[in-house]
Amino acid sequence: MSDGALIRLRGVTKTYGQGAVAFQALKGIDLDIAAGEFVAVMGPSGSGKSTVMNLLGCLDTPTAGEYLFDGIAVQRLDRDARARLRRRHLGFVFQGFNLLARTSALENVELPLVYRGENRAARRAASMAALAEVGLTDWADHTPAELSGGQQQRVAIARAIVTRPTVLLADEPTGNLDTERSREIMQLLQRLNHEQGITVLMVTHEPEMAAFARRIVHFRDGRVERDERLQEEPV
Ligand SMILES: Nc1ncnc2c1ncn2[C@@H]1O[C@H](COP(=O)(O)OP(=O)(O)OP(=O)(O)O)[C@@H](O)[C@H]1O
Numbered sequence: 212m213s214d215g216a217l218i219r220l221r222g223v224t225k226t227y228g229q230g231a232v233a234f235q236a237l238k239g240i241d242l243d244i245a246a247g248e249f250v251a252v253m254g255p256s257g258s259g260k261s262t263v264m265n266l267l268g269c270l271d272t273p274t275a276g277e278y279l280f281d282g283i284a285v286q287r288l289d290r291d292a293r294a295r296l297r298r299r300h301l302g303f304v305f306q307g308f309n310l311l312a313r314t315s316a317l318e319n320v321e322l323p324l325v326y327r328g329e330n331r332a333a334r335r336a337a338s339m340a341a342l343a344e345v346g347l348t349d350w351a352d353h354t355p356a357e358l359s360g361g362q363q364q365r366v367a368i369a370r371a372i373v374t375r376p377t378v379l380l381a382d383e384p385t386g387n388l389d390t391e392r393s394r395e396i397m398q399l400l401q402r403l404n405h406e407q408g409i410t411v412l413m414v415t416h417e418p419e420m421a422a423f424a425r426r427i428v429h430f431r432d433g434r435v436e437r438d439e440r441l442q443e444e445p446v
Pocket residue numbers: 227228234236254255256257258259260261262263
Protein backbone atom coordinates (compact mmCIF):
# COMPACT_ATOMS: atom_id res chain seq x y z
CA MET A 212 0.00 0.00 0.00
CA SER A 213 1.25 3.44 -0.94
CA ASP A 214 1.52 5.00 2.52
CA GLY A 215 2.57 1.88 4.37
CA ALA A 216 -0.45 1.16 6.58
CA LEU A 217 -1.30 -2.53 6.50
CA ILE A 218 -4.17 -2.01 8.92
CA ARG A 219 -6.10 1.24 9.18
CA LEU A 220 -9.08 1.93 11.41
CA ARG A 221 -10.94 5.23 11.10
CA GLY A 222 -13.74 6.24 13.44
CA VAL A 223 -14.52 2.62 14.24
CA THR A 224 -17.33 2.08 16.71
CA LYS A 225 -18.92 -1.09 18.01
CA THR A 226 -22.25 -1.23 19.81
CA TYR A 227 -23.43 -4.50 21.34
CA GLY A 228 -27.18 -4.97 21.77
CA GLN A 229 -29.95 -2.55 20.91
CA GLY A 230 -32.22 0.00 22.54
CA ALA A 231 -32.06 0.28 26.30
CA VAL A 232 -29.42 -2.47 26.63
CA ALA A 233 -27.16 -1.13 23.87
CA PHE A 234 -23.55 -0.81 24.97
CA GLN A 235 -20.91 1.04 22.99
CA ALA A 236 -17.74 -1.02 23.46
CA LEU A 237 -15.72 1.03 20.94
CA LYS A 238 -16.30 4.76 20.76
CA GLY A 239 -14.30 5.82 17.71
CA ILE A 240 -10.98 4.12 17.11
CA ASP A 241 -8.35 5.55 14.77
CA LEU A 242 -5.38 3.22 14.44
CA ASP A 243 -2.70 2.58 11.82
CA ILE A 244 -0.46 -0.47 11.88
CA ALA A 245 2.35 -0.88 9.39
CA ALA A 246 3.48 -4.19 7.96
CA GLY A 247 6.11 -5.79 10.17
CA GLU A 248 5.13 -4.10 13.43
CA PHE A 249 4.92 -5.91 16.77
CA VAL A 250 2.19 -4.16 18.76
CA ALA A 251 0.93 -4.87 22.25
CA VAL A 252 -2.58 -3.81 23.20
CA MET A 253 -3.14 -3.05 26.88
CA GLY A 254 -5.93 -1.60 28.98
CA PRO A 255 -8.38 -2.36 31.79
CA SER A 256 -10.87 -5.20 31.57
CA GLY A 257 -13.82 -4.16 29.43
CA SER A 258 -11.92 -1.38 27.62
CA GLY A 259 -12.55 -2.97 24.19
CA LYS A 260 -9.34 -4.89 23.50
CA SER A 261 -10.95 -8.17 22.46
CA THR A 262 -13.65 -6.30 20.58
CA VAL A 263 -11.06 -4.55 18.42
CA MET A 264 -9.10 -7.78 17.90
CA ASN A 265 -12.27 -9.52 16.69
CA LEU A 266 -12.96 -6.69 14.26
CA LEU A 267 -9.38 -6.73 12.95
CA GLY A 268 -9.63 -10.50 12.58
CA CYS A 269 -12.85 -10.24 10.56
CA LEU A 270 -14.58 -12.34 13.21
CA ASP A 271 -17.02 -9.48 13.75
CA THR A 272 -18.02 -6.27 11.95
CA PRO A 273 -17.91 -2.68 13.22
CA THR A 274 -21.13 -0.74 13.81
CA ALA A 275 -19.65 2.28 12.02
CA GLY A 276 -16.35 3.51 10.67
CA GLU A 277 -13.78 2.25 8.24
CA TYR A 278 -11.42 -0.74 8.31
CA LEU A 279 -8.84 -0.87 5.55
CA PHE A 280 -6.68 -3.97 5.25
CA ASP A 281 -3.86 -3.39 2.81
CA GLY A 282 -6.03 -0.74 1.19
CA ILE A 283 -9.10 -2.96 0.92
CA ALA A 284 -12.28 -1.59 2.53
CA VAL A 285 -13.16 -4.61 4.63
CA GLN A 286 -16.62 -3.32 5.56
CA ARG A 287 -17.56 -3.33 1.88
CA LEU A 288 -16.65 -7.01 1.39
CA ASP A 289 -19.39 -9.62 1.57
CA ARG A 290 -19.24 -12.48 4.07
CA ASP A 291 -17.40 -14.87 1.76
CA ALA A 292 -14.80 -12.32 0.72
CA ARG A 293 -14.18 -11.44 4.37
CA ALA A 294 -13.76 -15.14 5.19
CA ARG A 295 -11.24 -15.46 2.35
CA LEU A 296 -9.29 -12.45 3.62
CA ARG A 297 -9.30 -14.01 7.07
CA ARG A 298 -8.10 -17.41 5.87
CA ARG A 299 -5.45 -15.95 3.63
CA HIS A 300 -3.99 -13.19 5.78
CA LEU A 301 -4.88 -13.65 9.44
CA GLY A 302 -3.76 -16.09 12.10
CA PHE A 303 -5.31 -16.31 15.58
CA VAL A 304 -4.03 -17.30 18.99
CA PHE A 305 -6.29 -17.23 22.05
CA GLN A 306 -5.77 -17.38 25.80
CA GLY A 307 -7.38 -20.82 26.06
CA PHE A 308 -5.32 -22.43 23.23
CA ASN A 309 -8.55 -23.73 21.57
CA LEU A 310 -7.05 -27.02 20.40
CA LEU A 311 -9.13 -30.08 19.51
CA ALA A 312 -8.76 -32.40 22.49
CA ARG A 313 -8.63 -35.89 21.00
CA THR A 314 -6.52 -34.83 18.07
CA SER A 315 -2.74 -34.90 17.78
CA ALA A 316 -0.65 -31.73 17.68
CA LEU A 317 0.09 -32.41 14.02
CA GLU A 318 -3.58 -32.79 13.10
CA ASN A 319 -4.46 -29.63 15.03
CA VAL A 320 -1.85 -27.70 13.06
CA GLU A 321 -3.09 -29.21 9.77
CA LEU A 322 -6.65 -28.06 10.28
CA PRO A 323 -6.46 -24.65 8.54
CA LEU A 324 -4.91 -26.40 5.53
CA VAL A 325 -7.76 -28.92 5.46
CA TYR A 326 -10.13 -25.94 5.15
CA ARG A 327 -7.97 -24.66 2.32
CA GLY A 328 -8.32 -27.98 0.52
CA GLU A 329 -4.61 -28.79 0.42
CA ASN A 330 -3.63 -32.40 -0.15
CA ARG A 331 -2.39 -34.64 2.61
CA ALA A 332 1.31 -34.60 1.74
CA ALA A 333 1.43 -30.81 1.44
CA ARG A 334 -0.48 -30.46 4.71
CA ARG A 335 1.86 -32.78 6.51
CA ALA A 336 5.01 -31.07 5.26
CA ALA A 337 3.78 -27.57 6.09
CA SER A 338 2.53 -28.64 9.51
CA MET A 339 5.76 -30.41 10.45
CA ALA A 340 7.65 -27.27 9.39
CA ALA A 341 5.39 -25.12 11.58
CA LEU A 342 5.83 -27.49 14.54
CA ALA A 343 9.60 -27.32 14.01
CA GLU A 344 9.44 -23.52 14.13
CA VAL A 345 7.82 -23.65 17.56
CA GLY A 346 10.23 -26.35 18.77
CA LEU A 347 7.74 -29.23 18.93
CA THR A 348 8.93 -31.64 16.26
CA ASP A 349 9.13 -34.48 18.78
CA TRP A 350 5.61 -33.83 20.07
CA ALA A 351 3.71 -34.04 16.79
CA ASP A 352 1.84 -37.22 17.71
CA HIS A 353 0.81 -36.14 21.19
CA THR A 354 -2.68 -34.93 22.08
CA PRO A 355 -3.16 -31.64 23.99
CA ALA A 356 -3.75 -33.52 27.27
CA GLU A 357 -0.21 -34.91 26.96
CA LEU A 358 1.28 -31.43 26.56
CA SER A 359 2.00 -28.64 29.06
CA GLY A 360 0.18 -25.32 28.79
CA GLY A 361 3.19 -23.70 27.17
CA GLN A 362 3.47 -26.53 24.68
CA GLN A 363 -0.24 -26.34 23.89
CA GLN A 364 0.08 -22.63 23.20
CA ARG A 365 3.02 -23.34 20.91
CA VAL A 366 0.87 -25.85 19.00
CA ALA A 367 -1.78 -23.12 18.69
CA ILE A 368 0.87 -20.73 17.35
CA ALA A 369 2.03 -23.37 14.85
CA ARG A 370 -1.60 -23.72 13.73
CA ALA A 371 -1.84 -19.95 13.37
CA ILE A 372 1.33 -19.64 11.25
CA VAL A 373 0.97 -22.77 9.10
CA THR A 374 -0.96 -20.73 6.52
CA ARG A 375 1.83 -18.09 6.40
CA PRO A 376 -0.44 -15.27 7.55
CA THR A 377 0.39 -11.59 7.08
CA VAL A 378 -0.86 -10.78 10.57
CA LEU A 379 -0.91 -12.77 13.79
CA LEU A 380 -3.61 -11.71 16.25
CA ALA A 381 -3.07 -12.98 19.78
CA ASP A 382 -5.62 -12.20 22.53
CA GLU A 383 -3.92 -12.71 25.90
CA PRO A 384 -1.77 -15.58 24.60
CA THR A 385 0.03 -15.88 27.93
CA GLY A 386 -3.02 -15.37 30.15
CA ASN A 387 -3.00 -19.01 31.28
CA LEU A 388 0.76 -19.44 31.55
CA ASP A 389 3.36 -18.88 34.27
CA THR A 390 6.04 -16.22 33.82
CA GLU A 391 8.73 -18.49 32.42
CA ARG A 392 6.36 -20.06 29.86
CA SER A 393 5.01 -16.60 29.03
CA ARG A 394 8.51 -15.34 28.24
CA GLU A 395 9.08 -18.31 25.93
CA ILE A 396 5.88 -17.51 24.04
CA MET A 397 6.93 -13.84 23.77
CA GLN A 398 10.35 -14.83 22.44
CA LEU A 399 8.64 -17.04 19.89
CA LEU A 400 6.32 -14.22 18.76
CA GLN A 401 9.31 -11.88 18.60
CA ARG A 402 11.22 -14.35 16.45
CA LEU A 403 8.29 -14.82 14.06
CA ASN A 404 8.05 -11.04 13.80
CA HIS A 405 11.78 -10.52 13.19
CA GLU A 406 12.60 -13.51 11.02
CA GLN A 407 9.41 -13.99 9.04
CA GLY A 408 8.18 -10.41 9.09
CA ILE A 409 4.78 -11.43 10.45
CA THR A 410 2.93 -8.42 11.81
CA VAL A 411 2.00 -9.25 15.41
CA LEU A 412 -0.83 -7.73 17.47
CA MET A 413 -1.04 -9.04 20.98
CA VAL A 414 -3.33 -8.23 23.90
CA THR A 415 -1.75 -8.55 27.32
CA HIS A 416 -2.34 -7.38 30.88
CA GLU A 417 1.31 -7.86 31.81
CA PRO A 418 3.76 -4.97 31.30
CA GLU A 419 6.69 -7.42 31.17
CA MET A 420 5.15 -9.21 28.18
CA ALA A 421 4.10 -5.95 26.49
CA ALA A 422 7.75 -4.86 26.67
CA PHE A 423 8.59 -7.51 24.05
CA ALA A 424 6.66 -5.41 21.51
CA ARG A 425 7.95 -2.23 19.88
CA ARG A 426 4.76 -0.31 20.41
CA ILE A 427 2.02 -0.35 23.05
CA VAL A 428 -1.50 0.88 22.27
CA HIS A 429 -3.36 1.63 25.50
CA PHE A 430 -7.15 1.31 25.49
CA ARG A 431 -9.53 2.89 27.99
CA ASP A 432 -13.33 3.00 27.85
CA GLY A 433 -13.50 2.05 24.18
CA ARG A 434 -10.91 4.58 23.07
CA VAL A 435 -7.19 4.65 22.36
CA GLU A 436 -5.85 6.50 25.35
CA ARG A 437 -2.16 6.43 24.47
CA ASP A 438 0.03 5.11 21.67
CA GLU A 439 3.52 4.42 22.95
CA ARG A 440 6.58 3.70 20.77
CA LEU A 441 9.16 1.68 22.67
CA GLN A 442 11.89 1.85 20.07
CA GLU A 443 12.54 3.34 16.67
CA GLU A 444 10.96 1.32 13.90
CA PRO A 445 13.58 -0.16 11.57
CA VAL A 446 13.86 1.90 8.39
N1 LIG B 1 -21.02 -10.11 22.68
C1 LIG B 1 -21.18 -9.09 23.54
N2 LIG B 1 -22.41 -8.66 23.88
C2 LIG B 1 -22.56 -7.62 24.72
N3 LIG B 1 -21.54 -6.93 25.28
C3 LIG B 1 -20.31 -7.33 24.99
C4 LIG B 1 -20.04 -8.43 24.11
N4 LIG B 1 -18.71 -8.59 24.00
C5 LIG B 1 -18.16 -7.65 24.79
N5 LIG B 1 -19.11 -6.88 25.36
C6 LIG B 1 -18.87 -5.74 26.26
O1 LIG B 1 -18.04 -4.81 25.59
C7 LIG B 1 -17.05 -4.27 26.49
C8 LIG B 1 -15.67 -4.53 25.92
O2 LIG B 1 -15.44 -5.95 25.97
P1 LIG B 1 -14.05 -6.59 25.51
O3 LIG B 1 -14.25 -8.04 25.56
O4 LIG B 1 -13.63 -5.97 24.24
O5 LIG B 1 -13.09 -6.09 26.70
P2 LIG B 1 -11.55 -6.43 26.94
O6 LIG B 1 -10.82 -5.13 26.92
O7 LIG B 1 -11.11 -7.47 26.02
O8 LIG B 1 -11.59 -6.96 28.45
P3 LIG B 1 -10.76 -8.17 29.15
O9 LIG B 1 -9.44 -7.57 29.53
O10 LIG B 1 -11.59 -8.49 30.35
O11 LIG B 1 -10.66 -9.30 28.19
C9 LIG B 1 -17.30 -4.91 27.84
O12 LIG B 1 -18.06 -4.02 28.63
C10 LIG B 1 -18.12 -6.15 27.50
O13 LIG B 1 -18.99 -6.47 28.56
